[in-house]
Amino acid sequence: MKKQILSIYLSLLAMVIATGCRKVDYTKIDQPAYLRVFNNLNYVQTLGTKDDKVPFFCMLINPTTDANGNLTGAEIVGDFLDKRDAYAPPYPSHIGNSTSVNNPEYPGKENVLVGPILNGFDLSSWAQVPSGKLRVVFAYRPKNTIPFFQLETHLKKDILVDTTINLTSKEVYTLHLLQKDFEKKTSGVLLRHENFYKLPLSDSLVYVNFYNMSAKGFWQADDQFKDDDFALKSFKGGIKDDMNVYVSLYESQSNLNHRGLTVPGYKGKYLTNVKRNNTEATVSPYVSFPLWSSSKANGVVTDIWQRFEFLLPGMDISNNPIHDSQINTGSNWAVVNCVLNGKVSLQSNENGTVLPNLLVNVHSGKDNPRTFATVNTLEVVNGRIYLTTIQRKYAPPIY
Template sequence: MIKTGFVQFAWLFAACFLLLNSGCVKVEYSKIDDPAYLRVFNNLNYVQTLGSKDNKVPFFCMLINPVLDANGIPTSAEIVGDFLDQRDAYAPPYPSHIGTSTSVNNPEYPGKENVLVGPILNGFDLSSWAQVPSGKIRIMFAYRPKNTVPFFQLENQLKKDILIDTVLNLTSKEVYTLHILQKDFVTKRTGLLLREEIFQKLPLSDSLTYVNFYNMSAKGYWEADKSLKAEDYLMASFQGGMKDEMNVFLSLYEDQSILSARAATIPGFKGKYIANVKLNTATSDVSPYVSFPIWASNTTNGITTNMWQRFDFFVPGMDISNNPFYEASIDNGGNWVSVNCLQNGKVRMTSNDNAVILPNLLVNIHSGVNNPKTFATVNTVEVVNGRVYLTTIQRKYAPPIY
């Protein structure tokens, strides 16, 4: 008890010293009655081609219930989400993954914003969703320069270029994900897609991992000429896009230390059909979740597992048994694309492969006396104009015991 008290006093003294020498910063939170919970992704990507060099950089400030002056220029807003950059390939669960970037650029909202966030609902930590007013809200996305100057400190002429100005209707205590999307690749028409999530309402098992799929690409993307698309080897077979209807097949691999699509798979989980995905940027329907057991491997001990996942997308009529393309092909006319989910998503396969690399759908983290322990998750895989994005949601877990 004396040792504990001394440690607490030492921390208190250190904190006071830092405050006296650096100044005290107090965060003022505005209480929101009957909030809804909102997460926002900017899916507009930078495409560096000769034909796009003069396009505006899709770097935004989000304004909810803005106040405008007589010239229509925003002067304040009830909620501000500034420096909204293009989204990262991986939107991890919180707090099992914590970002270390010091940049003001925000890959999502709320992201780095210090705002009131969602609670724990049905065991899911909604810290990645911000509290916003429910009911009808006016929402704007304004272009802003790619610098570090806060939006309302910019000169007026830099605050009047508005991409989207619309009204959303949010129900109290519901969970929403909002996407800025390109709707048509030829006309460059953009818009929003608001999805009301249901994962927190479903009777999900702790021993199953869940995933659903969306193709939110612009109309006409995969048919467009290659010269109009980004060149990025990390996009692998998705670089040219995928066709508007695809069937998804799951393979589960035994061991993340053997990173090859030819490695041993778990019995019953080699090219197993799990879902159909169609192009959709118009309706907000939630895609059905499919699942697989986290303890499917014969080598698991019920505490941790080392397996990883592969998703193959084929046009209807094709699967891994009648695939006419070779293993490392990445130009398949949109007929076959693949995703490998393994380790932290920053490793490469041991042999040539046509797959985009994303993090493992299973989260391994120190919890209780187990370091690590494997947790099931709820995941969403979204394809947007050749980019593949993974969002992972995790249940609240017991803190580590050292």
């Protein structure tokens, strides 16, 4: 018996050592606000931008300095802040990812206290931070794996943004680091006070709102200064400052052709207007479509996918003169297809970029899978489009 206990103990000890388990001491925050941070600055490898600094940062909230003004610490540190991912899922997917220290958002990989379930919405992708007036600094850092405060002093002096924000206790905020003016190369932040958790939203509707937070002058700039990533498709040149958004819903993800069968009433349906704005943090109104809109839906699972088209006012789906395969659309038309997990390739002549489906399918209760409606945000920033998805808490699986 003693040998069996000893064997179990040694096995458990080996597991702890193998997984690198360590205790994390969390600092309790009495009156927290909930904050999520995205770095919307991208690396653009062109002849015109080869001398630009790599936008890789350490974010410091309420930093401390020594007598010489050198940074020595901070109340909150978000180190290795890299450019954001195209998709921010409704759960903290980056925790436990040890392949790189680079963090595509804050809190992301950071082991910090996170938000609760608030009015049914899962805020585990938002960090708890002190409420009140906060000083926020984004400092350039080398693209290596050395923690910021272990760097040599001269490497901690290059500051991109030093500003203050004001957060209210128990409220939810998203902070964006943005390029404000493309020609002048000025940058700053935009703090959005979210409201999705305060709205009377239906479980049977999928919600989405839209932003164009591109820099002033981006779409007018010469293509040699823009990212030539083919995957950006019709977005890579940017969109104009005033665009209308249309949606088409498709019956099945087994057919990813945009000429396929659409849900009745949802072929090129007008949704909303979006204007370029990277200075005012007003929350855009949410628009919606029915979760169970497909004739094939059974109240448990649905297989629809979504196509959003941004068109210059005066154009619409029926009179669009731009060809489907045309990538350079003069910034008058851009398309995003939201299908599967976003890791798919559409037809090579398709001008739409690809992001994950707005619907979430998970094992819940006795259903595997079950389709859930979500609350989503689509943000256009300098030739890229990003999707953030938020989900209500759902019933755990029954095995």
